[in-house]
Amino acid sequence: MPLNCPQFRLRWGRWRLILAICAGLAVPCVLGAIALPNFMTDGLRAKSAEARFNLQGIRSFELSWFDEHGTLLPAGPVPGAVPSGTRLGEPAQKVEFVPDPGFQALEWKPEGRVFFQYRVTLTGPRTAVATARGDIDGDGRLAEYRLVISPDDRRTVVENLTPDHY
Incomplete structure (x- = not known):
């Protein structure tokens, strides 16, 4: 053809x-x-920014408490359970943050609802560790962040203890 x-x-x-x-x-x-x-992934990284920001706030309030009282103050965990989705694979929902006596004494409370559970644990007479834990993507694995608080060490680096997980 x-x-x-x-x-x-x-x-x-x-x-x-x-x-x-x-x-x-x-x-x-x-x-x-x-x-x-x-x-x-970008959305999950944005949610994880809450933890970094709030840990910096907790650090500031703890150091102010130390300047006034000479000790650091334990607080949390708040909320009582780590926020997560209601089913596996469902993203975490924000939950209400109701301060425990430690956070009330510090007068620290985040704005609105939270994706993470916050805790301050004393590790020595002049040191504490603030942690934030949350399951922001609903896969059952927790994202965990830590910040060492000490009046002797003014570093403000928030460590991601689960770097492969946001």
Whole structure:
């Protein structure tokens, strides 16, 4: 069949249309497959910023308490249970933060509801460790952050104890 025959052009035109439609559908699917996991990870990193920010706040209040009273104050864990989803795979829901006597004495309370459980544990007469634990993605594995508090050590680095987990 000659290439300039109308039937050949019609058949090739149909295939070109089908290929164009397939390519048009494939490009967004591939881009979505690449972008969606990155988007979800960024959302989880944003949630984990709550823990870093609140641990810095706890540190400031603990050092103020130390300046006034000469000791650090244990507090928490608050909330009583680590916030998580109601089913495996379901993202954690924010829960109400009701301060225990330790956090009440420090006069520290985060703004609104929280994704993490907070605790201050004394590790010596002049040192304490503030921790935040939460299951922000609902997979059953906890993300945990720690900040050492000491009037002798003014470092403010929040350690991620689960670096592979946000």
